Amino acid sequence: AENTKLRFAYLLADSDLPILVAQKNGDFAKAGLDVELTEVQGGPAVVAAIASGSADVGYASPVPPINARLNGINVKMVMALGHEVDPDKKFSWLVASSASGITDLAGLKGKKVAVNANGSLCVLTLADQIAKVGLKIDDVQQVVLPFPQQEAALEQGAIDATCTVNPFYASLSKNKAIGAKVLAEGVLADEREPVLNDVIFATDDYVASNGPALKTFGKVLFDTRQKLLADRSAMEAAAVEFLGLTPEAAKDFTLPVVKRELTITEAEVQVLLDAMKRADMLTQDMSAKDMVANMAP
Amino acid sequence: MDGFSAFALLLRFRALVSFLIIVAVWQLVAALGLAPEKYFPGIPAIVSGFLGMVANGELAAAEWRTLLRAMLGLAGASLLGVGLAILSDISPAFRRGFAPIAALIQPIPPAAVVPMAVFMLGLGPKLYAFIIILVTVWPPYFNGVAALASVSDIQIRSGQMLGLSRWQILRQIKLPAAMPEIFAGIRYASTISLIAVVVAEMLAGHDGLGFLLVRKAFAIRIPEVYALMFVCAANGLVLNAIVNAARWQLAGWHLRMTGQPA
Amino acid sequence: MSLSRRQESLRGLILPVAILLAWQVLAWRASTPLFPGPWQVTLSIWKFYPQIVGQIGYTLMRAASGFLVAAALMIPLGILLGRLKTVGAIVEPIMDMLATLPPPAVIPVVMLFAGTGDAAKISIIAYAAAVPLLMNTYEASKTLHPMANLVARSLRFSRLETMLRIDLPASLPMIATGLRLAVASALLVSVTAEMLLATNGIGVFIQRQQENFQIANGLAAIAFISIVGLIINNLVFQLEKRWLFWHYRSSDTHGNG
Amino acid sequence: MAMDVVLSAQGLTKTYGAGKDALQVLGGISFAVNRGEFVSVVGPSGCGKTTLLFAIAGLQGVTSGTVTFNGRPVTAPPKGVAVVFQDYSRSLFPWKNNRDNVAFGMARIQGLSAAQKRDKAQEMLDAVGLAGFADKYPWQLSGGMQQRVAIARGLASQSELLLLDEPLAAVDAQTRADMQDLLLDLAIRFKQTCVLVTHDVEEAVYMADRVVVLTRRPTVVDHEIVIELGKKRDQITTREDPRFLAARHDVMTSIRGQRAHAPASAA
């Protein structure tokens, strides 16, 4: 029989490594899926690709699909690909350079802090973390700067602190000229429960009519991820091949996996919604009810 | 005349010479350590990054796509730009209507309309065509309008006298007379068509040089990022060579009349 | 006569109105917030104009500074290169190469030397505005009719004088076109640079709106940019009428009066 | 020669500019040209001869008055009229070589293939003494040679009415004489009607069946002198003919006379 077509839009990040590996190995095809991958730059572009009909399913951090839903673009999150949790499974950092003289979150007041994009997970991170010390997002100077340029900017003193992720965190924390000082770890200040980092989403229509395909997709994804997690050398090789890391950088590579399953819950999303509300990224209370349709295998 | 032949040689290989000049300046800045080596690597590191990308074939594939898109885009945008200029020349009503539209659209940054454009056009070739044309039509259009408006009246009268129709006057007199200036516009268009392609690939692409650039940046492979920038620059030369060839065909008289080196 | 002029300008309105209508119809049919029509954009303008006007000030300041730097440096340079034909011929490819570097790729390099502040942005804007100015000026001055040069030489003008008193005025028509393109380029890159690294300006506003899928608000800001472009363009046109009437004189002599 | 009027101008006036910049050039010019006639027009520099020729050719409107060609009012360049422009260096196309510039004069002639036009153009270039320059471009020629290319282009069109605006100003005496005879010869052969603007009184008389003398600005027709020398002219005998000398004298006096009336103002 003809394979079911599934067009997948993504931005390149650690979490979607299993998808790329599965595609390369032909695992999707074997499972009866004809997956077409489209890489784009940034979460909003993934949403645009899906809303425009250029893709069926997308991968991004949870903020873009939440924002999309809030603005009338009917997408639902169907699987969770990555989480963070206390104490040590942390995949985002707030870092200051030693030259800036900042030693704690309170020191960020009035300083230049880089975020990779507006309305991104990074903004949420910054807002939620500094809220701990009673600061508002407007108390710092946000500078929009893509991740790759942040290290140089820190070293040159163009920015004082930044919100970063891997592999950039790994690189800049080794950079002696910066003398990176970690101010906070994790997206949210409170991460006693796992906090959602990466999601897969699709339009309501697609979810309604292509449930089985999504489930198959999740199954292949899950299996491949398990294999990678079990085989360190395969993981490193994949990181070099698909993420373009140098072999040395790949040695430090980890998938942000906290929960074994891909299951996504409304509660997880609600935590983020509440945090966004606190950070003034939402104007009103929001319920995660319509935003989630768990399709994990 | 030893000095002369050396000069002629220099002229002949001026493209190569200028490339080497840029490389040399770069290396000088790198060697002086004006910026940390990590972010501003020397030429040897860039070359090895370049060779790496050549070896695994990703560069050739990306380069070919980008160049092809830029060439197609340039050809399309030039034809469209000149076409609009011609329309403006023959129809004052069109000119009045279109001039403000041109002025309105021209400063719109493509990055700002990409989200909307993606929705309308998807992520395929239509999107590229839209972005390239959005930024690239203007130089041929503006140069064309200005040049067509300033063709010598004696020449136009010569055509009128022969009973040529407006269209014939346009084709046989105004266009040839305006050609040198139009080509100045096309030449600038050639540079921005390349930029537009690369930026489009960066914003919403999934292949090509721009995409590769972002990808390398996110993989913190700085020498390769710079190698790609040098490739972009070299593309400028390639495209310009093509434009110049066309120019010799269509406006060679002007180059000879003003005594320019081939 | 004045009636037919009115008719002419009315006819000139047909095209813009048709485009707006087509856009609105498309937007209705698309029925998604990602593709708003002119009506939604108008509403957004109404809602956001104080904010937009405030932000556009920063953008314009930077665009103007970059543009002025470019004009001050590139017009003389273009004329110089056009006059020293051999030097020009050798430098030309360098110009072509530097001109093709995409600003987003150049920003990181500029940042290394100029930081992320206004200096960096203004340099990038100047760089982008420089290209059309340099190219048009250079082309104009190197392709002047040989007679102009002969006259200059017979008057024993020094190179500098010739450039100033003959090459410059004779090239002005093409420089004017270059200016138009450069103005647009400066605005465009000013906004783009803000989108890539900025703390304020209309680019930041647009990006914030877009990344929050408020496309109509983004377009409202774009509409303002466009209008600024239109105003500047008309300004250039007025200056052209004043200073370049000698070049376009033919328009009032040919044809049947 | 039947006295049928090919061209007539009635009360032409033309004012350039407006307001305080206004300059009235033509002050009401009327004259007619018969079929097959060769009319010379002379007048002081800047009096409006080129303006008049443009009006006749339908290239530029007048402020008042009418021009008719073959009985029809002229509002746009009519078919069957060719012009050799005074500003020869600008009227040739720098992007065409000389042969193609001349062939361009035949653009609207039906029933000639491109090759035939080129042959014919070559022939015309031979006739004006530029056989070897067909493949060169106008900007590779001397002033006089350019002017001859312009004449060749005008002649190539074989139009019913040929308007010549100082077509021989830039050639030497000998070439000038040759070109005069060429023009006269072709005009008779192709039954062309010609209007020639010239500053050379001898030439005006030598070429013409009638000389129209214009006044200074605002210009009107001062005088018309019919030259009774028959169609056949010869550089030596005609110029020695007493009727020629008399006519020349007439024209001269008529020009001088104007001068006497208005000595102070600028010419």
Place this chain on the structure above:
Amino acid sequence: MAMDVVLSAQGLTKTYGAGKDALQVLGGISFAVNRGEFVSVVGPSGCGKTTLLFAIAGLQGVTSGTVTFNGRPVTAPPKGVAVVFQDYSRSLFPWKNNRDNVAFGMARIQGLSAAQKRDKAQEMLDAVGLAGFADKYPWQLSGGMQQRVAIARGLASQSELLLLDEPLAAVDAQTRADMQDLLLDLAIRFKQTCVLVTHDVEEAVYMADRVVVLTRRPTVVDHEIVIELGKKRDQITTREDPRFLAARHDVMTSIRGQRAHAPASAA
């Protein structure tokens, strides 16, 4: 007048183009001009008069031979030489009004304020009969008027040596006579040396102390005819003077003679 040589040309040759496109124009021209002398140059169209003038003015190199001006070899336009170009319409700057175009001729004169230059320019325009056109632009003038602006610019520079390339080709007979006298008058007043290229043999003789007749391409000096009429000339008496008529006849025959030698080739 002391016989001191201001300008001398020795064995000038010039070939345009190269290879099969090569065209030898000057075939070895030698002549000299003394201080205060007025020399006319005549020669067939396209023989290289403009080329020769450009070489003298240092505007264009020659293939071989040397030009010296005041004893120094000319490689670039030397101080004290002014040129009135044949292509008058292109040699005026469309962005300057006529007064400023003329004032441009004084650009290199030291010690004159801008206002003085403008006054002087106005004076020159008056002299060439264009008093009322100072504020107009060249493209608002007729051909002959443009040519007079070009002359005014040449005269304004008050250079030691004035080179004139068919400066009166586009003006009517009467204006031409006036301009001739103006040129002669100023040349004497300012002790200028002049070289005049003209196609009008009468003019060549009327103006000159000596007429240089050139052959056709490759051009050499065919003949030099000294005109023994003294410095004082007059439109009526000079032209009737038997020496004038004899000289004119000389020049004519010399031109005709060349023609007899090479009748087949293009002029």
